[in-house]
Amino acid sequence: DTGVSQDPRHKITKRGQNVTFRCDPISEHNRLYWYRQTLGQGPEFLTYFQNEAQLEKSRLLSDRFSAERPKGSFSTLEIQRTEQGDSAMYLCASSSGLAGADTQYFGPGTRLTVL
């Protein structure tokens, strides 16, 4: 499968614990995005990388959230000291970055439940 993959698909954790999610984009894509989606809402932008550089970060992303893409390939999203309000689907998407053809392709998401 050459699409975007995410791991784990589901994560249940207790409040206060740290969690880390991984995203592997389509191999030739240099842009990688993280989104959060809650029930009845569209995906909300969290952050975006061009290769290894984190270029944009949403105000939604509190200090408890950090994302990395160290070698410009896979990315990780870490949430420290999780809260119940962090429960959501975390979606990763990648795109080629080519002008006029910058379509995003999404991974299956990681569903986080904070108890």
Add this chain to the structure above:
Amino acid sequence: RKEVEQDPGPFNVPEGATVAFNCTYSNSASQSFFWYRQDCRKEPKLLMSVYSSGNEDGRFTAQLNRASQYISLLIRDSKLSDSATYLCVVNGGRSYIPTFGRGTSLIVHP
């Protein structure tokens, strides 16, 4: 005003009906536009890009109206399998950050 607005619906239509959704956006500098489809508890998948001249893909037609700042999606001859949430996405302005609408729910019934 939200950057991208959609009527959440649901739009409840019989098989074979024609249904249309609109999506309005606030940033006049927006440059690219898309419709995505999202099935329940699944990831969004690209349905079609929206070009200035409008575009058609089978039963689906997308149009862009820059003057009034909206895009539309028309589905002809609805099928049961068209039941899903349709997300409008707007890119551009000063950054590459895509903004999603909250989605419009479509239910096609027999």
